[in-house]
Amino acid sequence: MRTPFYFSRNNAASPLAAVGTFNLAEISTYDLASISCFLVDGKSASEAIDNIGAIRQHDNPLIYLKPIVLIGNMNTLIKTVEENVDHSASVEQFSPEYLDNLSASFETINQWIDAIPDVATVSDSSSRFKTLRLMASRDLKITPYYTVEHHNGFNYPKLKPLFAKKDNSIERTLEFLEQQQLITAKLKRRAHFCPHCDCAFLNFKETCPDCQSDNIETDELIHHFKCGHTDSAAKFKHFNKMQCPKCDNDLKHIGVDYDKPSTFHECNECSHTFQDPRVLADCYNCHRTMEPDNLDLRDINEYEVSALGKNAAIFGLDALFTSILSTDLNLYAQDEFKNFLAVERSRIKRYKLSQSSIALIHLGNLESLFETLGKKAEQVFKELSVVFKSVFRESDVISARNESVFCVLMTETSETNANLAISRLSASVDDLFKTNSNIDLLISSAIYNVVEFDSLEDQLDLFLAEKSSL
Ligand SMILES: [Zn+2]
Ligand SMILES: [Zn+2]
Ligand SMILES: [Zn+2]
Structure with missing residues (x-):
């Protein structure tokens, strides 16, 4: 059973006797997966905002994705801070049953976090990806909140704590995710903004x-x-x-x-x-006066995670290729691959009639390709998958170590022929990218004779180390 922790950056005592303090400075001493949620003190709005920011701006998914509960006196909790968190409650409400119910209510989110591959060691630095993960973990519909506290007149409060700077990064991030079709947008309001300072507070006036x-x-x-x-x-x-x-x-x-x-x-x-009369608009922020035609007219949207986005949120943006590849090719798990490898090695050694080869392939820049290609990424990855399928044969055994490292057991194929196949793969990939974008997919590969290939792990580590030293 997971339990809540009182979040503090200076080891302050928890106001709730039954709840322990989580001190961020001693993060390694906690079993992060066993924490159901962080309780953040709402007594001071600015301190609460700092603490919520420290959680959401952390790069560990076991910290930044954790549900946050704002605690305090109901009358004094500040509406705008409440909008930033998952839940809020008065100190008096916190009976032992309430704490248990709270933990139970966050179980779906925590199970989602548990499903992230290598969640204990992974760190997410991209705010785009963190935004996607925060939305997907809660199946969150991000709705604009109209406010005079922000000079562009609206905000996405649930996402705000992810961003340290008060600029338009949230909007830009959401636009990017929408372009990638990871989230879908629904128009809520169309609004005018000052083209100089992005302010939404404009006075439209009729003049001589x-x-x-x-x-x-x-x-x-x-x-x-x-x-x-x-x-x-x-x-x-x-x-x-x-x-x-x-x-x-x-x-x-x-x-x-x-x-x-x-x-x-x-x-x-x-x-x-x-x-x-001539209609003009005055900006309340930068005090410029301009023609309405020169104002920025933009859509203010509500956003939801798409099916593609839900998959990418768990497995990472570059995992999209692996998932497309696995629909065209039979991708074996690493353990199955090792079994095939052992059988093939004994067979070749015993009969000494033919040769089989192993190819290790590394695709260097899938994530940046994904970002450059945008909407076209899925189509290009599909074509790439077709290229893979045309180069390898039915009898070849393919396994993905992760989204960008592939191991291929090429049966009845000499090292020379294996090299030819990999050259064909590189040439076809070059052709594909020449017609699709002005960047290349960086492929590195190595070919081994199956009888000289001992441990898959050792060879992979060696291959990746040599590749990165180039
Ligand atoms: Zn006049
Ligand atoms: Zn008259
Ligand atoms: Zn302005």
């Missing part, structure tokens, strides 16, 4: 086209049917009735005696009269 003063008055034009006279409504006003200034007849019924063909404006500063 001649002198730009906003001291203008609006009046209606009146057209008298009987005599054809047209003038401003003010000129027709005669005590408490309307009378034509030209022919002195009374105007009683609109549509019968007269109509109002249009409105017009008069500037109180320069007396200019005009039909269409």
Whole structure:
């Protein structure tokens, strides 16, 4: 059973007797997987924000993905801080049952975290990936929160603590993830922003086209049917009735005696009269005045993790290729591969009739390719998978050590022929990337005779070490 911990950066005592203190400075002394959630003190908003930031900006998924509960007095908890965390509660509520229920309610999130491969050793430094993982771990729909506290007028409070800087990184991160089709967007509001400072607080005003003063008055034009006279409504006003200034007849019924063909404006500063005022926008932040056409018009979206994103959040962005590859090729687990290898080695040694080879292949830059290719990544990875399929044979045994290192047992293939096959693979991959992008996939490989290939682990380590020393 996982239990909550009181999060502190200076080893402060927990206000709850039943809850131990988690001191971030002594992180290695805790069994992180056994922590159900972090309780953060909400007494001081700024301290709470610092602590929530320290958790979410950590690079260990067992820390930054952990559920956070803000504790304090319900009346004093600050709404904007509450929006940043998973849950909030009063100190008085914390009975032993409440703590157990709290831990149970976070079990789904904690099991999601447990499923991350190598979760105990992995560290996530990319804020894009952390954003995706935070959203996927909670199946979180990220909705904009409209606020005057942020100069662009809205925020995504659940994601805010992931980012140290108060700039537009959250928006840029979400745009990136959407381009990669890892999250999907739904329009919530379309809004205008200052093109100079991104401020959403703008005053739209009607001004005089001649002198730009906003001291203008609006009046209606009146057209008298009987005599054809047209003038401003003010000129027709005669005590408490309307009378034509030209022919002195009374105007009683609109549509019968007269109509109002249009409105017009008069500037109180320069007396200019005009039909269409000039609309301008004042920025409350940088104090510039500009034409509405020059403002930034942007969509404010709500975001959800896509099916592709859910997979990438667990296995990593570059694991996408492995998952595509495994639909085209039969990828064996490392243990199965070792069994095949042992059998093949004894067979060759015993009959001495033919040769078999081992190829180790490393794809150097899948993640940066993924970022460069964007939406096209999935298609390119599919084509890459077809290339792999065309080079290797049904009888070859392929295994992926991780998303970018592959081991291939090429049966009945001499080292010379294995080298030819790998050259064909490199040439086809070069062709593929020439037509798809201006960057290359970096492939390194090594070929071994199966009888001289002893331990898969040792050879792989040696191969990866030699490759990185190049
Ligand atoms: Zn004017
Ligand atoms: Zn008249
Ligand atoms: Zn501005």
